[in-house]
Amino acid sequence: MNQFFGVGRLVAQPEVKESENGKKYTNFTIAVQRSYKNADGVYETDFLDVVSFGPMAETTCEYCQKGDMVGVKGRVETSSYENEDGEKRKSTQIIADRITFLSSSKNKETESEIESFMIKSKEKELNRPTAK
Numbered sequence: 782m783n784q785f786f787g788v789g790r791l792v793a794q795p796e797v798k799e800s801e802n803g804k805k806y807t808n809f810t811i812a813v814q815r816s817y818k819n820a821d822g823v824y825e826t827d828f829l830d831v832v833s834f835g836p837m838a839e840t841t842c843e844y845c846q847k848g849d850m851v852g853v854k855g856r857v858e859t860s861s862y863e864n865e866d867g868e869k870r871k872s873t874q875i876i877a878d879r880i881t882f883l884s885s886s887k888n889k890e891t892e893s894e895i896e897s898f899m900i901k902s903k904e905k906e907l908n909r910p911t912a913k
Contacts, residue, residue: 783856785875788883789813791849792828795842807838808874811851831855833877841880852881 789811797805808830815825831853833841845851855877864870 785853785855785857787811787813787829787875788850788852789829791845791847791851794847795838795845797839797842804834805838806832806834807842808832809841811853830872830874831877832874833880837877837880841882844882850883852879852883853877854879854881 792810792812795807795809797807799805810828810830813827813829815827817824819825841851853875855875857873858876859871859873861869861871
């Protein structure tokens with residue numbers, strides 16, 4: 782069974798691209814912290830390449846920014862190719878079936894605006910003369 786489930790932070794801003802046949806996609810990398818510490822007592826991080834297609838790619842690019850946390854469900858795919866020097870190479874990436882936005886900078890902006898509004902409202906309430 783080839784299934785991947787992971788949670789990580791976007792390493793860079795995702796961008797929608799279009800293939801030669803007109804299919805929209807995005808490639809991005811997530812930083813996934815390991816669940817255990819190494820011999821030096823430090824959590825190591827793996828950087829995993831992810832690709833998504835169609836509306837999922839467009840939505841990811843619209844709502845996510847560098848540093849946002851996402852959950853990815855998909856499958857692992859490995860492909861072979863030759864580099865410019867004719868050497869055989871392998872590339873491994875996650876093909877996303879589902880992306881869950883766990884934290885979004887856009888949500889943070891909205892939350893910040895709401896918090897600012899609530900603080901200002903509370904200040905007005907505290908400065909209001911009390912009725913006797």
